[in-house]
Each structure stands twice: as C-alpha cells, then as structure tokens.
Amino acid sequence: WGAGTQDGVISSSRTTTTTITAPPSRVLQNGGDKLETMPLYLEEDIRPGIKDDIYDPTYNDKEGPSPKVNYVWRNVILMSLLHLGALFGITLIPTCKFYSWLWGLFYYFVRALDITAGAHPLWSHPSYKARLPLRLFLIIANTMAFQNGIYEWAHDHHAHHKFSETHADPRNSRHGFVFSHVGWLCKHSAVKEKGGTLDLSDLEAEKLVMFQRGYYKPRFAADMCFTLPTLVPWCFWGETFQHSLFIATFLRYAVVLHATWLVNSAAHLFGYRPYDKNISPRENVLVSPGAVGEGFHEYHHSFPYDYSASEYCWHISFTTFFIDCMASLGLAYDRKKVSKASTLSG
Ligand SMILES: [Zn+2]
Ligand SMILES: [Zn+2]
Numbered sequence: 059w060g061a062g063t064q065d066g067v068i069s070s071s072r073t074t075t076t077t078i079t080a081p082p083s084r085v086l087q088n089g090g091d092k093l094e095t096m097p098l099y100l101e102e103d104i105r106p107g108i109k110d111d112i113y114d115p116t117y118n119d120k121e122g123p124s125p126k127v128n129y130v131w132r133n134v135i136l137m138s139l140l141h142l143g144a145l146f147g148i149t150l151i152p153t154c155k156f157y158s159w160l161w162g163l164f165y166y167f168v169r170a171l172d173i174t175a176g177a178h179p180l181w182s183h184p185s186y187k188a189r190l191p192l193r194l195f196l197i198i199a200n201t202m203a204f205q206n207g208i209y210e211w212a213h214d215h216h217a218h219h220k221f222s223e224t225h226a227d228p229r230n231s232r233h234g235f236v237f238s239h240v241g242w243l244c245k246h247s248a249v250k251e252k253g254g255t256l257d258l259s260d261l262e263a264e265k266l267v268m269f270q271r272g273y274y275k276p277r278f279a280a281d282m283c284f285t286l287p288t289l290v291p292w293c294f295w296g297e298t299f300q301h302s303l304f305i306a307t308f309l310r311y312a313v314v315l316h317a318t319w320l321v322n323s324a325a326h327l328f329g330y331r332p333y334d335k336n337i338s339p340r341e342n343v344l345v346s347p348g349a350v351g352e353g354f355h356e357y358h359h360s361f362p363y364d365y366s367a368s369e370y371c372w373h374i375s376f377t378t379f380f381i382d383c384m385a386s387l388g389l390a391y392d393r394k395k396v397s398k399a400s401t402l403s404g
Contacts, residue, residue, distance in 0.1 A: 110256045111183050111219045111362050113337075117252070119224045125247040133243050143308030154305050158291040162310040165202075165287050167376070169314050170350040172199035173211070174377040175384075178352075178367070181261060182212040185365035185394045186381060192389040197270055204283035204311075209261055209271045214242070216256050217249060218322075219362055223338050226252035231326035231338055239316075239323035283311065317348030325355035333360050343374075351375025365393040 176196030179185045188196070200208055214228045221227045225248035231238040261267050288307045291297035297306070320342075329340025339355040346353030346368075352375075354368035366378040384390035 110216045110258070113222055113359065114220050117221050117224060117226070119248075125225050125251075127244050127246055128250075129244045130242075137240070137243065140308055140312055143304055144312035147304035147309030150301050150304055154301050155291070155295060155297050157295045158297045158301060158306050161287070161291050162306045165306070166310055166314050167350065168199050169202055169311075170318065171377065171380060172196055172203050173318060174350045174352055174367070175380050176200055177208050177211045178215065179365050179377075179381070181208050181264070181267060182215040183362045184260065185363050185367075186385075186390055187392045188384070189389045189391075192384050193266055197266055198282075201270065201274075201279050202282040202286075204276075204279045207270050207274045208267050209258065212261055213253060213256060213258060214249075216258070217253050219359065220256070221252055222359065224248070229322040229326070231323065235323045235327060238326055239319045241322065283307075313348075317345075317350075318352075320345045321349050321352050321355060325349075325353055329353075329356070331356050333357065346374060351377040361396045363394050364396045366395065369396075 177200055180188055180193075180196065197208065200211075205211060218227050218229050223230060223232050225246040228245055228249050229238045229241045230246075233241070284307050287310065288299070288302045290302075291306050292299050292302040325340055325342040325345045326338050327340070329342035329345075331337070331340055333356055337356065337359060339359040341356050342353045344353065345355075352358070352367050354370065354374075357369050358364070358367045365381060366375055368375055368378070370378075372379040372382065381390050381393065385393060
C-alpha cells in the first residue's frame with residue numbers, strides 16, 4: 059500500500075481487516091460530469107506489485123470490423139451434453155432422495171467457493187491472504203470445477219477487469235447477454251493478443267498455483283467434478299446411479315455454472331449503478347444468492363481490492379461469512395475493505 063492511501067491500521071494480528079480509503083483525488087463520484095476530471099479508477103495501485111486487475115480507461119477497441127472469433131468446439135460439445143443431462147435430471151427431481159439433495163447442495167457451495175473465495179478474491183485480486191490449509195482446500199475445490207485451473211482463470215479475469223467492455227474482455231457484455239453468459243465458449247482474437255500483455259508475475263511466484271498449472275490433468279479434474287459426486291450418493295445411501303449422475307452431478311454442475319455466469323451477463327446488464335453510470339457492471343441483488351455473494355458487481359469493478367466483492371457483509375454474502383470464519387480460525391488474514399467514506403465521497 060502506498061503512503062497516504064489508507065486510513066486503517068495494518069496490525070500484526072492474523073485476523074485483521076485493513077480498511078482502505080481511496081486517495082482524495084480519486085474518490086468515487088456519483089455523477090458523470092465529475093468523472094472526466096476525476097477518474098473512478100485508481101491509477102496508483104494500493105497493493106504493491108498488483109496492477110493488471112484495475113480498469114484501463116485508455117484502452118479502446120480499434121476502429122473497423124470486430125476481430126475474428128475463435129470457437130472452442132470441445133467446450134461447445136461438452137456444454138451441450140452437460141445441459142442435455144441436466145434437463146433429464148430435472149425430470150428425476152420428484153424421486154430424488156433427501157441426502158442426495160444435501161450432497162448436491164454441499165458440492166454446489168464447495169464448487170462456488172473455489173471461485174468466490176479462491177480464484178477470484180485470493181488469486182485474481184489479492185484482496186486477502188490465506189494460510190496453507192485454506193489455500194490447499196481452495197485449490198482442490200478449484201480442481202473440482204473442471205476448468206483450466208487458477209492461473210488461466212485469473213488471466214481471463216484480469217483481462218475482464220482491465221479491458222472491460224472491449225473485444226479484449228473475454229466476457230464482453232457489449233456483445234449481449236448470451237455472449238457474456240457463455241462467452242468463454244468462443245473468444246475474439248483480441249483476447250489472446252491483449253491477454254499476452256498482462257503481468258501475472260505475482261501468481262507465477264505462487265508455488266501452489268504453478269504446481270496446479272504444471273500438473274493439471276483434465277482426467278483428474280473430470281473425476282473430481284463428475285465421478286466423485288456421482289459415486290458418493292450411489293455408494294453411501296443407496297441412491298440410484300441414474301439419480302446420482304443426472305441430479306447430483308449434471309444438474310448441480312449446470313446450475314452452479316449458470317449462477318456464476320450470471321455475474322458476467324445479468325450483473326453487467328441489469329441493475330442499478332450508484333457509483334459510476336459510465337461503466338457497465340451493475341448492482342444486482344438477484345444474482346447474489348446463487349453466486350454466493352457476487353452480485354454487487356459495480357462495486358466490485360470499482361473496488362476490486364475489497365475482499366467481500368461487495369459493500370455488504372455476512373447478511374448478503376456467504377463468501378464473506380466463509381472468509382471471516384476462516385479469519386477467526388487464523389487461516390485468512392489481511393482482508394482489505396474499502397471504507398464507507400470512500401464509497402460515499404463526492
Ligand atoms: Zn464483471
Ligand atoms: Zn473481479
């Protein structure tokens with residue numbers, strides 16, 4: 059943190075929360091007219107070494123036609139199969155066992171937390187720090203997600219913040235709801251081009267993240283995402299294989315994907331903007347429960363270094379509750395929180 063950028067005290071306590079006040083020249087303005095002279099976005103990063111998750115208003119799309127779209131057909135096929143399975147799972151809901159529901163719910167939250175408490179606030183924005191047991195839990199949860207791993211997720215997410223609403227943003231909501239919702243199925247060439255300019259050296263220095271990147275095996279991730287959640291209800295409380303596969307696995311996975319994708323689509327298109335009407339992300343309370351607390355997206359794009367990704371606390375965010383519980387156990391610390399005075403200034 060640079061001098062003069064905070065009014066909170068960083069104590070040596072493992073459970074401390076650092077409160078940050080944005081510098082006076084860069085406080086939020088609740089009106090478009092002041093924004094031209096007082097940009098919302100921090101030019102001077104308050105976290106040393108982290109630069110590329112802050113919006114860069116100087117980058118704009120080039121004139122002329124849109125860059126070429128590259129379709130990732132493997133993902134298109136896998137997603138189509140998953141959704142067919144999930145639809146069939148809906149027809150089996152009335153005959154599903156109670157414990158299978160509980161299991162599905164448990165797996166849903168673990169899978170969601172890998173992003174909302176791990177890949178997003180811990181590794182993409184560094185807005186809090188975690189000790190080894192928590193990092194291990196989150197990296198295992200991330201592997202259950204059957205995505206490309208934390209490094210790739212953080213890379214795309216940095217591009218989403220830094221080049222927000224341009225062709226270089228993998229989730230560019232200017233292309234509409236469907237594109238931003240499942241935008242990772244196809245990418246504009248600008249994503250690759252500008253993505254190569256991002257600095258992820260802080261992640262490259264993280265042994266655990268690079269270990270996952272180096273040894274990531276799609277087969278193992280598929281087992282964590284599909285085989286394990288199917289086998290547990292089938293083996294432990296006599297659920298039918300069909301119910302285990304189509305409800306606890308396919309339906310549960312499809313629901314968690316859509317809930318998190320809504321942050322990129324609905325929370326960029328629908329909702330109110332109390333902080334800055336010039337940016338697209340919105341405050342969308344309806345997105346928040348499914349996304350385990352990530353619906354307050356205008357706030358998050360304005361203050362990506364706030365560990366709760368919202369201006370609220372436990373009552374609206376299970377993720378914040380989870381991180382705070384981890385902090386009380388000494389597993390999370392140095393949680394960064396933007397002071398209310400900063401968000402209301404101007
Ligand atoms: Zn966003
Ligand atoms: Zn973010």
